[in-house]
Amino acid sequence: MAINILIVDDSGVMRSMIIKTLRMTEIPLGDIHQAGNGREGLDVLDEQWIDLAIVDINMPVMNGEEMIDRMHEDPEMKEIPVIVVSTEGSKARIERLEHKGVAFIHKPFTAEIVRDTINSILGLGENDES
Amino acid sequence: MMRAKFEEIMSQVTIETLEKLAFMFAFPGEGEEDHPRDSMVAGSVSFTGPFSGTLVMTISIEVLHELAANMLGLDDGEETTEDHRSDAFKETMNVICGNLLPPIAGDEVVFDIGVPGILSADQEMKKGAGIPDGLKPSAKVILDLDEGQCILFLFLDGEIPKDVVSQ
Numbered sequence: 001m002a003i004n005i006l007i008v009d010d011s012g013v014m015r016s017m018i019i020k021t022l023r024m025t026e027i028p029l030g031d032i033h034q035a036g037n038g039r040e041g042l043d044v045l046d047e048q049w050i051d052l053a054i055v056d057i058n059m060p061v062m063n064g065e066e067m068i069d070r071m072h073e074d075p076e077m078k079e080i081p082v083i084v085v086s087t088e089g090s091k092a093r094i095e096r097l098e099h100k101g102v103a104f105i106h107k108p109f110t111a112e113i114v115r116d117t118i119n120s121i122l123g124l125g126e127n128d129e130s
Numbered sequence: 131m132m133r134a135k136f137e138e139i140m141s142q143v144t145i146e147t148l149e150k151l152a153f154m155f156a157f158p159g160e161g162e163e164d165h166p167r168d169s170m171v172a173g174s175v176s177f178t179g180p181f182s183g184t185l186v187m188t189i190s191i192e193v194l195h196e197l198a199a200n201m202l203g204l205d206d207g208e209e210t211t212e213d214h215r216s217d218a219f220k221e222t223m224n225v226i227c228g229n230l231l232p233p234i235a236g237d238e239v240v241f242d243i244g245v246p247g248i249l250s251a252d253q254e255m256k257k258g259a260g261i262p263d264g265l266k267p268s269a270k271v272i273l274d275l276d277e278g279q280c281i282l283f284l285f286l287d288g289e290i291p292k293d294v295v296s297q
Binding site: 012013017060086089090091092107109 | 146147150151198201202203213214217218220221224225227228229231232237238239240241243245
């Protein structure tokens with residue numbers, strides 16, 4: 001099954017890096033959508049079928065945490081898995097995000113960390129190990 | 131003592147960030163080269179929390195070109211745009227600043243990191259760049275890369291409370 005992914009980050013270079021990294025993971029990719037802030041991200045979620053959202057936290061207009069809160073209030077969006085990709089180093093903030101049910105990837109990341117986190121949150125590859 | 135610790139952390143974090151973000155390998159430099167003013171680009175990012183301050187980063191234009199191209203995964207010969215280079219530089223400063231503070235203060239405290247910006251030549255290292263007027267850097271690190279140099283300055287607004295410095 002190909003996975004449709006939404007990447008929300010105000011840095012176009014970071015969005016490109018995440019896409020480049022996703023292509024290195026051998027995860028079956030479907031459509032990859034991009035948004036520059038949480039508001040734009042919610043608009044994409046309204047219009048497209050998305051299997052996974054990869055979201056930055058510090059963004060203008062609407063930050064990633066508010067976007068995640070809005071998703072949880074929407075019956076159509078609340079089940080979409082979310083991975084936060086951020087430089088955040090505070091344990092308290094990371095735990096607060098994890099309590100919202102999201103996975104966390106710290107910047108800078110490796111392709112292995114991205115692959116393992118996606119496999120874990122989507123339950124992929126569990127039968128692949130022998 | 132504190133300065134040496136900050137410089138060691140800044141050096142390690144920057145080397146690791148450049149390697150992981152852009153596959154660029156930096157090494158502690160022995161001294162600041164005499165750079166023509168127009169051969170370097172400077173940017174800054176400020177932070178607030180248990181202590182506040184500003185990280186200023188200055189890099190050679192050649193390093194910036196390579197940084198942006200590698201972050202974007204461009205092939206040899208493909209050119210980066212001004213927007214790409216600015217975005218890559220700001221994202222790199224954001225990642226360095228975000229990874230610099232926990233080794234200094236521990237991961238129990240919370241910092242808010244501001245929006246990184248590029249400094250114009252006359253703004254560099256002066257008031258208006260988010261740097262307290264007349265303050266000397268609390269730490270300075272020079273790194274050498276194949277393409278040029280990368281110099282980082284950490285300016286702190288006052289003293290760091292002793293109880294927030296990680297042992």
